[in-house]
Amino acid sequence: MNEPTRLRATPAASTDHGDDTRTAMSGATIRRAFLDHVFYTQGKLPGHASGNDLYQALAHTVRDRLVQRWISTAETYQSQPSRTVAYLSAEFLMGPHLGNNLVNLGIFDDARAAMASLDLDLDEILAQEVEPGLGNGGLGRLAACFMDSLASLEIPALGYGIRYEYGIFQQSIIDGMQVESTDTWLRNGNPWEIQRSEWAVQVRLGGHTEHYTDDRGHYRVRWVPAKTVHGVPFDSPILGYQVNTVNTLRLWRAEATEAFDFHTFNRGDYLGAVNKKVTSENLTKVLYPNDETQQGKELRLEQQYFFVACSLQDMLRLLSKQGLPVTSFHEKFAVQLNDTHPAIGIAELMRLLVDDHGVAWPEAWHVTRHAFAYTNHTLLPEALEQWPLELFGRILPRHLEIIYEINARFLDEVRIRFYGDESRLTRLSLINEHGQRNVRMANLACLGSHTINGVAELHSRLMREDVLKDVYEMWPDKFTNVTNGVTPRRWIALSNPRMTRLVTEAIGDGWIRDLDQIRALEPYADDAAFRERWYDVRRENKRDLAKLVRENTGVVIDPDSMFDVMVKRIHEYKRQHLAVLHIIALYHRIKSDPHADITPRTFLFGGKAAPGYHYAKLMIRFVTSVADVVNNDPQVRDRLKVVFLPNFNVTYGQRIYPAADLSEQISLAGKEASGTGNMKFAMNGAITIGTMDGANIELRDAIGADFFFPFGLNAAEVYALKAAGYRPATFYESNPELRAVIDLIQHGFFSKGDAAVFRPLFEGLLQHDPYMLLADFASYVHCQQDVSHAYGDRTRWQRMSILSSARSGRFSSDRAIREYADRIWRVEPVPVCLLHRASGQVQGAQQAGEGGFSERCGS
Template identity: 50%
Template sequence: MRRVGPPVVKLLDDDVESIKYSLASHLLYSVGKEPISATARDWFMAAAYAVRDRVSEHWMPTLNRYYAEDRKRVYYMSMEFLIGRTLSNSMINLGIYDTVKQAVTDMGVDFDEVLGWEVEAALGNGGLGRLAACLLDSMATLGVPGFGYGIRYDYGMFTQHVEHGWQVESPENWLRYGNPWEFARPGIIYPVRFGGRVVHYKDVLGHTRAQWMDTEEVMAMAYDVPIPGYGGKTVNNLRLWTAKSTREFDLKYFNAGNYIEAVRDKAESETLSKVLYPSDLTDRGKELRFKQEYFFVAASIQDILSRFRKAHSDWDKLPDKVAVQLNDTHPAMVVAELMRVLVDEYQIDWHRAWALTRATCAYTNHTLLPEALETWPVDLFQRVLPRHLEIIFQLNHEFLQEVRHRHPGDNDLLRRVSVIAEEGDRRVRMGHLAVIGSHKVNGVAAIHTGLMKSTIFSDFDHLNPGKINNKTNGVTPRRWLLLSNPGLAALISGKIGKDWVIHLDQLKKLEPLAADAEFRTQFSAVKHANKVRLAEVISQRLGVDINPASLFDVQIKRIHEYKRQLLNVLHVISRYSRIRANPLVDVVPRVVIIGGKAAPGYLLAKLIIKLINDVADVVNNDPLVGDKLKVVFVPNYNVSTAELVMPAADLSEQISTAGTEASGTGNMKMSMNGALTIGTWDGANVEICEEVGEENMFLFGLTAQEVARLRIDGYSPRAAIAANQDLKRAIDLIASGYFSPDEPERFGAIVDILTNSDHYLLTADFAGYMTAQERVDELYRDQPEWNRKAILNVARMGKFSSDRTVSEYARDIWGVPV
């Protein structure tokens, strides 16, 4: 039978008239509306389909080129992909943003309103997902054959509302109106098994084999989302899995009239992809989260190996053609699953399979906090994944044998490096599994990687020097400057050309302009316009009027004790007290903007949100304060919100306890948009300082080494409080019920932590933080000098492009050309 080649398709044109034709066609044929009855959401869907058509024209040739060239592929495994709104980003990367805007406007439709109707994909929660999205963008831009694998959650983390100052969660039903960017692939479906038992037998050659049987089964069905790189020449793929039952319903129950029981199995099976991070406060929630992680790992490994086997029969080529990157410990099950498939299904020798697995996998660590390094009970493993537990036990036994031979008699070392934690309830350490099952392990900032080597993975570093390496995070300048800050992007391009968009180091050419008074004035005008835009949004959404001439002091990130939003609040209270004590004092007007979600079960983080809002209620309504100080908590912080806030920030708050923040990417985004950083010697702040210059930042506080030493020696927060009247006054106001007169004891837990334990050392760093804030005020009074330093921040951010990050991964870990 003669093979028929691909049909000749006339490429779509990108001029205004062609796009107007596409819009009208999709409005009628895809949305089913006429212009006279179409809503703004209908026009958004039409625009999305019109742009998606143009993305798809480059998507298929990209994938075909990878096959034809037999390229090594990179598979980025992540539980989160916080990709944000796709329409505007796709238009930017295809170079058709202005053309589509003109076409939509010509058709009598408000372009900004159309963009506003896109609901961003709720596929992540924080920095982990935002980093993954940036790396996908850079892989496509650089032409790296990079593919993402994750879960198509029906519901995201949650939508955050603020009611009476408290965080209230509601389902984040981002798919309620459909998703125009995805392509359902009902033909790509894989079985994923749970439970059952393992039977061992001898094959015809006398080798011991294992058979995993009597399992329950759920199907994983693929949805594909195209990821266009800048310039549109390369479009990679994000494949997301959704859970489908192996049967629709039980006819026996249905015929008996028991409709609920009839669909019970289907409903339970499909909960695997319902929600991002189900609560693990209950045993049922823990098991669901555990199954969820294995579900996407098992489906992805089947898909990866299926693609590999289409072109290759020699398993030794697997590491030459496949690179699997584990984004945190959530996909660490890849190690056991790849071993299971190679050994049990393809009958590959155990030791050969182990060599292939380690050569294929690499692991990115994102945290030094022991509680954030996943561990799973052995009994849960035994019940849900019995074969994988056998494999992990065997891998661990052989690994410990190696260690024992090299370090005889050192039983404490064996205990520390074992994949199985034997203390109390036996647990599987997923971080340890990822380390021994990978050929490379990386941290995401220089200080973080150094601390990995000296703390949580110090034994592994001594056992295998050089295995742990650093890959400092970066962000994509396409979304976080070109798209989110068009005024600054245009100003930059007008001075140095447009190549900076893909060669961010060219921002260095701006350095001489920092001394140019006219350029500083233009730069300041852009910043002011961004602040006016944000002020209007805050007024409309929250009813708080803020003065754009004020210093915009911004801290937006997940709410957590170690990120120290509470330290920010203590400064706000101190500032408020000073203004109250002397209302005529000449102060720099300041708007403190805080945003972020607290995990639903993290009660202290939710109490901190309540404190922020209670303080805001008092400060914002005090006539003695007026515009001298405002406090705004921005609810439901997400990518779209960040795109509004980052360009408007004057001051970037990066104040985590030194040694706790792996990297941070918000610090990079705000510096890239002309904010000055006030921060500790933590995460990527250290490297930003090396690039930008300490004189152009406001650094303060203990170093990671000083933090560790202080905790060992013992620390008394009461002594620090007694020695600092501002700190004592702020804590006394909280404790007295000044900000919670309806419930004076409301914040007792916060006061208790500050005065008794203070694990994250807020009281130790408070004095230094206040001094740094005084330096901020002093500099902000000198606007030409402030703007000079802000321009230098922008000019020296070239290192922090995710293009550089991906290039380093490609060279040092994946072994693919860029």
């Protein structure tokens, strides 16, 4: 729809329809407002509107319907002494906004009807939205789900992050290999954001510190920076589901304090005239710059400090606006660190309190430790951030001094608590003294937070027993678990409208707000007529996905085959290559016995490898090379198909999760913190094959052991085997099928005879195999046979599918947010009353009419 589109109508007359009707929710009003925006906002005659014009017009139409709620929410929070959640995250992978806002406003069908009345297809307009790629995977998607649930549960919250000009790269597959290109998500503008230049702040970097005594005899420190940049906030509304609450996602963009040097330009140095602008704006240019270089490391640290410094200054501004002292910061704000990326906020708040506001150190430390809480997202020690001391001190000299002071006082406590245990001092110190000295950000996050949580029960236990064992023994009361969750609004109601209609017809629509209610679907698993309708819904979803695959890859797949899906970030510990070994095993069986009983399967992979992660990129090439062979072999291509769908993102996820039959959750036990893809698949009726890792354990317990396909070593067995001296070659030597699979790879069968292509892969497996693929191979292949037998029994499979959805209520992000609110943040819901836009007075339920949910005000 990039060509001009002919509309049947002309823009509405400029008559003022009144405060309530201008943003009413009826199809007729939406239609009129949409035409107004085509004409007045996009500046187009309706007959010449492009696809983007139509999207922008509808987006502004919807945003208009959010603004009254947004302003009312801000006024409510300003007037009430409620505690506010400040969610600090380097990633917010929000996905497209338009469809989600239509669902949460409850006007999706009205919007579709309004567009249809103009001979327009709402789905085509939705497809015009460029997804904001401001995240890499689960971390950012979790943050997005949490923002949705915070608003839906009417909890005051601000999301703080970075407005990256270029998001996660666009992925293409060329000659079987990942090729990255720039993600220009802002190329057509962003209709959802509002720039708030009046709330810009200054952020200092580099330089040195000066120590002095003030006129009252107090010891003080002054930070003299080498450079200063502006942080400019851009606000996006986050609407809750059928409530008046619209919370704010505030993302910061870096700008130069002086964007253009007029005198330098007049001297003829045209590049020098804009140099400060260029270097300053580099701070928020790209999501996760490659940190293999020194410059990349510097930029990542500067990015992290930049958004945290902006956010904390903004919180202090809000505190001042309410007339509250800075020492009440922890009473007003519950600050959540989403992983270690924002952990520098602990040192920054200390700096702001002690240096800028003159608060005594003990009181400042009390405020800080009661304000912050820390979510740990990893069991991989290498993923716990550390910064070289020299680099850290050069960029943040004052913060290094503060960290030294925090550390000195802390280690005094440790010496007394664990008398004579010098090794514990070394492990707990905020400074890693081994080799290149580093600042340990996870240790800082733990020390400066009142609560530390893992994101699945197994993860939290292993965190206490291994990764953060010393911290746990110091402060056992700090630790808790909050298992992750995902929002049913986007991941069922928006993504899977066919299933949504079927479930709502059976049990009502209360489950969209409270996913526990979907349990009422259980009896329908034994209803033959319902099972058949469920099958029809799923088959239509599979047909849609098959069309998407054909359009994007050229591969034709059979909707009647089992859709075996693995979509997630490409990483060794997630073990996409184990799934490929299984594909090769099936291929080998067919080639060895053309009459072998193999259930037809389509294996669908998707995910991005970090640009500098060469092994992960080799894994993608492994998938695509096997696909080339399997898909072009006439003997197997009607029984096995392998597809790598490029550029997996939220938009594609909304098409993939509802169509999957089998969800692959096969990480090595003890390595995946939680996983959230497993939850999205289960909610949409996919059956899970998985290790006893992360949230898989809780998923199996919730759905039932008979409806989950487990395989492989558990975490205790993994540790035991490694301790005994894991020798992967033993499994290769003792398992003929595994040996045949590895030999095909070694001999270059999947690389056109070039054995060197995958040598790092097979040699790594035979010699090291850090994620123990060979140890789990036999169990995995055997379990996949059980999966095939189950899929062959249509009644059994559909029953399992219905029960997977019906028992997924625990994995709603609403449940997770309630647990955070009750046990960590100690915040209460604050219902929002709509304000009249002219007078600012509260609108009653009768006044709100069809334009809102104000009857919930005060509930």
